[in-house]
């Protein structure tokens with residue numbers, strides 16, 4: 001069925017193009033650290049056949065939309081993946097039979113009626129990437145890059161991580177029968193994530209440094225040992241991570257929302273989503289790009305500083321601090337790609353405080369969704385953008401929630417117990433915080449005591 005619609009779909013059609021100097025190389029000739037030998041920048045996957053309108057390799061927009069919808073009813077395992085369902089837009093494998101999948105993607109797009117009403121916006125949605133198999137958006141990029149590792153015959157894969165990449169990598173490696181090495185900053189990742197790496201059988205090394213330090217160590221290791229690097233410097237990660245953009249476009253019947261708001265850490269995700277929308281527009285699947293904004297935590301905001309000083313043309317690494325440990329990153333690898341996405345789409349880059357993150361997270365919880373702290377920066381950022389008049393009431397806005405609420409239960413419990421934030425951090429916001437807090441209380445084991453608690457809370 002597929003072959004006639006998309007000729008050549010099982011061919012490996014890609015090459016790598018340096019984002020800095022434009023040098024082009026074949027996929028298999030990239031260095032183990034995925035840096036360009038000419039200029040040291042990162043690569044991007046490109047598909048030369050798409051550039052020519054008459055090319056057989058150029059996918060046909062109308063046929064693709066039909067095919068992707070048909071696959072929802074397919075019984076083939078690959079079609080059940082919300083990444084490989086769109087495989088014509090990521091022809092990176094010699095054989096799709098090498099794909100390692102856990103049925104990632106196909107994540108829900110939820111309406112957020114309460115937050116929308118509070119903000120005076122008509123259409124507000126959350127694309128919940130925390131609803132992936134290992135509980136974060138990393139699964140969509142791990143299925144693509146780890147499949148490349150398997151196809152190229154690697155025995156070991158590795159990543160430095162603030163927790164979610166390592167959880168995803170460990171799971172996909174285990175499914176593929178590969179060994180995985182995880183480098184994490186000691187004491188600075190959420191327990192839920194650490195437990196996943198252990199559960200899925202990774203060799204987990206906790207280093208006495210931060211994420212940026214782990215990344216530096218790993219970059220040296222992969223230059224010496226035959227280990228495949230699975231951080232988002234690996235361009236194949238971004239190929240999977242661009243597919244939520246396709247899901248969003250499909251969910252809006254190929255009329256894209258006005259504005260997409262994404263958390264920023266190492267800046268791979270914003271880069272990938274921007275690439276997804278850009279390619280869809282080039283192929284005629286959509287007619288315009290959404291505005292893409294990136295939100296960082298105030299204590300880990302190198303991109304915000306970069307835009308404030310030189311509109312994203314340079315970046316100064318910084319020592320990062322935030323309780324949103326997933327985005328505690330001071331030297332983001334993909335900053336140049338993300339800066340381009342923001343510039344090209346006329347997006348915003350801004351930061352939010354620890355208290356703003358905690359409040360936004362509790363509000364998303366109160367809508368019955370929940371997410372991890374790093375994801376909540378999106379709602380906190382939207383509130384700021386709305387307050388400064390940068391978002392109109394008629395706009396359709398999508399928040400990208402990147403991780404599941406159970407990833408960092410300690411954070412949630414501390415918030416509701418009132419022990420998360422220091423006094424000076426919550427100054428001026430005490431009323432909002434008190435209104436959102438739901439402490440678990442100790443109640444006597446009698447119906448009368450529980451009924452009394454019920455009465456008290458309905459008053």
Ligand code: F0G
Pocket residue numbers: 136138160161162163164165166232263264265266267268269270326327372374375402403
């Ligand atoms: N949200 C969550 C839940 C994350 O885990 C991350 C990154 C981000 C947002 C930021 O995305 O790095 O693409 O800008 N976590 C990485 C990790 C760094 O190791 O799990 P980004």
